[in-house]
Amino acid sequence: MRVLQVLGSSAGGVGRHVGQVASALGAAGHRVVVAGPSEVRPLVGGDVPFEVVAIADRPRAGDVAAVRRLAALGRDADVVHAHGLRAGALAVLAVRGLRRAPADGRHAPRVVVTLHNLPVGGRAVRGVSAVLERVVARGADVVLGVSPDLVALAGARGARRTGLALVPAPQASAAAEAASVRATRDGLGLAGDERLVVTVARLAPQKGLDVLVAAAGEVQGLSGSWRWVVAGVGPLRAGLEAEVRASGVPVELLGARDDVPALLAAADVVVSAARWEGQPLWLQEALANGAAIVATDVGGTSAVTGEAARLVSPLPPADLAGRLGAAVAGLLSDDGARDALRRLARERAARLPTERDVVEQLEAVYRAGPAPA
CATH class of the missing domain: 3.40.50.2000 (Glycogen Phosphorylase B;)
Known part of the structure; x- marks a missing residue:
């Protein structure tokens, strides 16, 4: 499968997770490209193809250009898998445009969004987050959450199909000598x-x-x-x-x-x-x-x-x-x-998810039929 992984600004954990998952998917035979801000490229790693898309942590005028860029990259993908609320909302908007105007008879990609954080902040931040949560929940084919409360939140916002995301144990987690x-x-x-x-x-x-x-x-x-x-x-x-x-x-x-x-x-x-x-x-x-x-x-x-x-x-x-x-x-x-x-x-x-477990979960999510209307 051709998979476009999308992420926005990251303090570290999400970027490293995306890099780990992208590498594992690539090793399993999938064609993976990661799209995100230039500053997260070192977190993703140099062995994964990377496209620069300016996705900031707050709404800004440049979001229109980001949506257009994601739409252009998404035309060659079977799946667009976005990580985080902001990246997820922009990915949903990008693919929505492809579904309205399919190019060359090709099907628009499926959209999967993984939520990695619970939005925190004042009333204004929570209000914007609630809007983005509804955009993601109603526009994505599947919404995964890294914690049960995020899965429940996606369901409450109207997501048609949800699940708990598997997060693989770090590769460098071998016991210290x-x-x-x-x-x-x-x-x-x-x-x-x-x-x-x-x-x-x-x-x-x-x-x-x-x-x-x-x-x-x-x-x-x-x-x-x-x-x-x-x-x-x-x-x-x-x-x-x-x-x-x-x-x-x-x-x-x-x-x-x-x-x-x-x-x-x-x-x-x-x-x-x-x-x-x-x-x-x-x-x-x-x-x-x-x-x-x-x-x-x-x-x-x-x-x-x-x-x-x-x-x-x-x-x-x-x-x-x-x-x-x-x-x-x-x-x-x-x-x-x-x-x-x-x-x-x-x-x-010894029972924590491995990279193989994560790949198997994502392959099942990516290949599943359309979520029920």
Whole structure:
């Protein structure tokens, strides 16, 4: 099949996912082209044909040109598979024009949209998102979501056919070796009996790092030495550093790291405090490295971890930090519970979707007949 994958601006995760899926589809014999802004090309990878289409994260005058460009690229495709709400809406509009004016007797491509994020923001942002959600839901042949709540949202907006998207585990998720784990702990300056808590997150509001700092305060009364490190970069760094200094908690912002698997394997406890997640790749890596995980039960997190994590409800939000901190403290003080979770994590990792699973799902979605009217 000829597949046009479309994406807009990406902080990283969606772009890498599209590149991984495009490469896997290509290896399975499909002709794949990726279209998106020039800045996401490095995320997609150099082994996939790429066409530059300026798709911004907010509506703008250039959207008309983007729709026309997608329509031109879509004429040679059997399927247009867009990732994200903005890219999905533009793809729907582009193919709608092809269906109204078919060229040379060729059939217009099917449209598949994968929703990767829950829209957040003020009333204006939510209002625009609701319009785009209806455009996508009513114009796409199939809408996939990376979390159950996104699937439900698409159905509520009128999507005719929906499903939970499979997200393959990262190719580099092989368990870290013991030597790299020791080197990582030594590099952090940890004492032999010092316990380590690890979070991997973009320093952005969605990741709930303000709650993380407050939760660390709840762990302060735990006996023994421990440290909580956060690997990642983002716009909230300066504010978080000030918050950590003011609270006096042993939280350290490490910045960007190229040894995330070793960090996760070295951790006594791995924590996600996110307000929303799709199917977080870093938690898939944590499972592969046998981590004892505590995570907020949001979005598609439970779809990744299953029973191999202590999940903390985000409601009520007023005492989330206390409940998250209590869960972390409980694991840090219970060697048996940590070991049990580590065994469950490795078992769960062995059942996570592979690239082959994703290709098989998409081939079925791409080849299915038209969605019911």
